[in-house]
Amino acid sequence: MSADAMVVGSGPNGLAAAVTLARSGLAVHVIEGAETPGGGCRTAELTLPGFRHDVCSAVHPLAAASPFFRQLDLAALGVALRTPKVAFAHPLDGGRAAWLAGSVDETAGNLGADGAAYRRLLEPLVRDATLTLPDVLAPLRSVPGHPLAMARFGLDGLPPASLLVRRFRSPETRAMFAGAAELTSLGGTLETGRWVTSLADLPAARAVLLDVTPRQLVALAGESIGARSRRTLERFRYGTGVCKVDWALSGPVPWQAAPCREAGTVHVGGTFAEVARGEADVNAGRHPDRPFCLVAQPGVVDPTRAPAGHCTLWGYCHVPAGSSVDMSGRIEAQIERFAPGFTDLILARSVRTAADMERYNPNYVGGDINGGAATLRQTFFRPTLRWNPYRTPLPGVYLCSSSTPPGGGVHGMCGLGAARTALADLGVKT
Ligand SMILES: Cc1cc2nc3c(=O)[nH]c(=O)nc-3n(C[C@H](O)[C@H](O)[C@H](O)COP(=O)(O)OP(=O)(O)OC[C@H]3O[C@@H](n4cnc5c(N)ncnc54)[C@H](O)[C@@H]3O)c2cc1C
Numbered sequence: 461m462s463a464d465a466m467v468v469g470s471g472p473n474g475l476a477a478a479v480t481l482a483r484s485g486l487a488v489h490v491i492e493g494a495e496t497p498g499g500g501c502r503t504a505e506l507t508l509p510g511f512r513h514d515v516c517s518a519v520h521p522l523a524a525a526s527p528f529f530r531q532l533d534l535a536a537l538g539v540a541l542r543t544p545k546v547a548f549a550h551p552l553d554g555g556r557a558a559w560l561a562g563s564v565d566e567t568a569g570n571l572g573a574d575g576a577a578y579r580r581l582l583e584p585l586v587r588d589a590t591l592t593l594p595d596v597l598a599p600l601r602s603v604p605g606h607p608l609a610m611a612r613f614g615l616d617g618l619p620p621a622s623l624l625v626r627r628f629r630s631p632e633t634r635a636m637f638a639g640a641a642e643l644t645s646l647g648g649t650l651e652t653g654r655w656v657t658s659l660a661d662l663p664a665a666r667a668v669l670l671d672v673t674p675r676q677l678v679a680l681a682g683e684s685i686g687a688r689s690r691r692t693l694e695r696f697r698y699g700t701g702v703c704k705v706d707w708a709l710s711g712p713v714p715w716q717a718a719p720c721r722e723a724g725t726v727h728v729g730g731t732f733a734e735v736a737r738g739e740a741d742v743n744a745g746r747h748p749d750r751p752f753c754l755v756a757q758p759g760v761v762d763p764t765r766a767p768a769g770h771c772t773l774w775g776y777c778h779v780p781a782g783s784s785v786d787m788s789g790r791i792e793a794q795i796e797r798f799a800p801g802f803t804d805l806i807l808a809r810s811v812r813t814a815a816d817m818e819r820y821n822p823n824y825v826g827g828d829i830n831g832g833a834a835t836l837r838q839t840f841f842r843p844t845l846r847w848n849p850y851r852t853p854l855p856g857v858y859l860c861s862s863s864t865p866p867g868g869g870v871h872g873m874c875g876l877g878a879a880r881t882a883l884a885d886l887g888v889k890t
Contacts, residue, residue, distance in 0.1 A: 462663055463489035463649075465882065468656045468680075469671025469861065471499020471823065475643060476528050476875030477669045477860040477882075482646035484879075484888050490648065491662075493655035499671065499821065500829070501870055506810035507708035510767045513810070516704075516821075516829065518756040518774050519725055520870050525589070528872035537641055542761035549715075549723035551798040552730060557717030570719075658682060659857065667856055667882040671875070673698075673823055673831050673863040674843045681854060689853035696843050696863065697835060700742050701814025701827020703787040704776040709805040712759065712771050716798060722760055728753040728775075728794045742778040751777035753791050770807075781826030784815040823861060830868030831861050842867060850878035851885075858882050 464486035467478045474490060475497070482488045496502060500516035507513065523529050524541055534541065549559035561567045564582045568575035643650060659680050662668060670677060674696040678685065685693075715721050729735040729752030741748040755775040758765045765772045775795070777787055788811045796802045812820065814827020823831060832838055842849060843863045850858045860878030862868045883890050 463487045463665050465489075465667040465669065466491065466662050466665040467669045467671065467860070468662070469493075469499065469823070470497035470650060470652075471671050471861065472501050472870045472872050473860050473862060473875035473878075474499065474669070474671030476872030477671070477858075477879040478643050478648055478650075478875075479532075479646065480528075480876055480879035481667070481669075481882065482643060482648040484883050484890055486666075486883075486886075486888070488643070488646075488648040489663075489665075490643065490650040491654050491656055492650065492652045494821070495653050497650055497652060499823070506706045507772075507808040511708040511770070511772050511808075512765050513706040513772050514756070514758065514774055517870050518758060522869045522871040526871035526873055528876040532642060544722060544724035544757075544760045546719050546723035548725035548727060549717065549720040550727040551715060551717045551720050553797070555716035557715075557719050559719035559723060656680065659684065659854075665856075666886055667858065669858045669860045669875075669878055669882060670852075671823070671861045672859070673825055673861055674859070675825055676822060677852060677859060681852075681857075685853055692844050697833040697838060698781060698825045699828040699830060699833035700778045701781045701783055701817065701824075702776040702829055703779045703783065703785065703791075703814060703827075704774075704812045704817065705788045705791055706810045707773040707775075707806055708766065708808040709771040709773055710807055711769060711805050713757065713773060713795065713799045713805070714801045716800070720798070724756060724758075724760055726755040726757065728755050728791075728798060730797075739778060742780060745780045747779055747783065747785050747787065747790075748777075749790060750794060751779075751787060751790055753777045753794050755795065779814050779827065781828065782815055782818075783827065784813045786811050786813055831863040832867070834867065839867070848881055850874075850881040856882075856885070 465481045465488045467474050467488060467490045470490050470492040478488045478490050502515045503512050504515050505512055506515065520541070543562070545562065547560040547562070549557050551557040559570060561570065564579055564586055568579040571578050656662065657680070659668065660682070670680065672680070674693040678690055678693050712721065715726070720726050729738060730750070734750060735752045738748040738750060738752040753775050755773065757771070757773060759771040775791055777791055779785060779787060788809060792803055817824040817827040817829065832842055842865060843859060849864045850860065852859055858878045858881060860875045862874055864874045864878060866873050880890060
């Protein structure tokens, strides 16, 4: 096997890199360790026949905004992005809830006395979103295409940026194959079920792109990487882990607060103080009794996920890195608190502890699902402080995973950035 470019790993970023290289005329070969492509974007029957669960990512607010995904004709690839009526809801005791609707106006209208402040903060950010998002998703060294809009985003938008872009998008199962379908149509090839353990095992290629994190780069490179570069890469920090649970339910979750029943995502954890306490516990290495849980309800936009009248439910909470504690009981108690009767609906569950997460995909080091901790330093400089974050100390070898800018999430922008760097180094015009 020979190719102009080899890509190790077929997560959203590996595939984005492969597609970008193939579009520029390179012969590309992708090697994936798991039996199916997709990395953090796979759907599987984890519980019972007919119940199709998102094994990792389920909510894709950045996919629609991503310049990489915009280049693809998603409809032609059989991918539909769907938006729920309520983007996310946050229930409180007593049947109350706050929720984010489809427009600033609608959400402001639900916020009572806070409505005006919300409108003041969000309106300009939403107005400029199509201008600023490509810059937000680019490496820090890039010159913003819309500096004024970016300045406004930096001043007002950074703290609630996740809020700004949280339009829930749930792709159909076929979405996970979109990158692979697109790749083969461009002449690229994809091999699954082959774990790469050393760069020396790869066939010769003009460029090698690795959809892995710095720790794996060090292991794959072995002696070929100098001691100083190795030490720098080893300083890369990973974040807390997650314990993830998927449920097969005999019906929709009986949330007390009506907006939660229509929400794509439900933030389950009670008041601000309770959420902060739970997350502080995790950062201190403890497993909280009342964890803050992210819960997604794919059924609100995609009833085909489960047999008629039934539902799937997806949820996780943070845990200390590497934890093998099953948090399903505590997560279920939190959901039951805001949706009495929930536990009676459970037909089956699948649990993945943080340690299981890493066994499933070595990129999830200690169960960290974002390819590295979101420290201030690593938010701006990841994986290390380099002018071009995608190059590695090895000539012709690039990192293209979520350990590079802009970080975790299904947007393909790490892959796009790495592929563009490789193409520039090869002197290929794009
Ligand atoms: C539980 C969970 C929930 C999430 N929820 C969301 C969400 O709702 N929305 C969102 O946007 N993001 C979410 N994410 C994050 C998102 O899935 C990741 O940020 C994204 O998948 C990163 O893409 P990637 O291509 O960088 O790496 P990955 O998706 O991790 O892909 C890496 C691929 O490389 C393969 N690989 C690794 N090492 C080797 C090797 N040595 N040889 C061969 N193959 C190898 C792996 O098997 C894997 O297929 C979630 C992640 C998890 C785990």
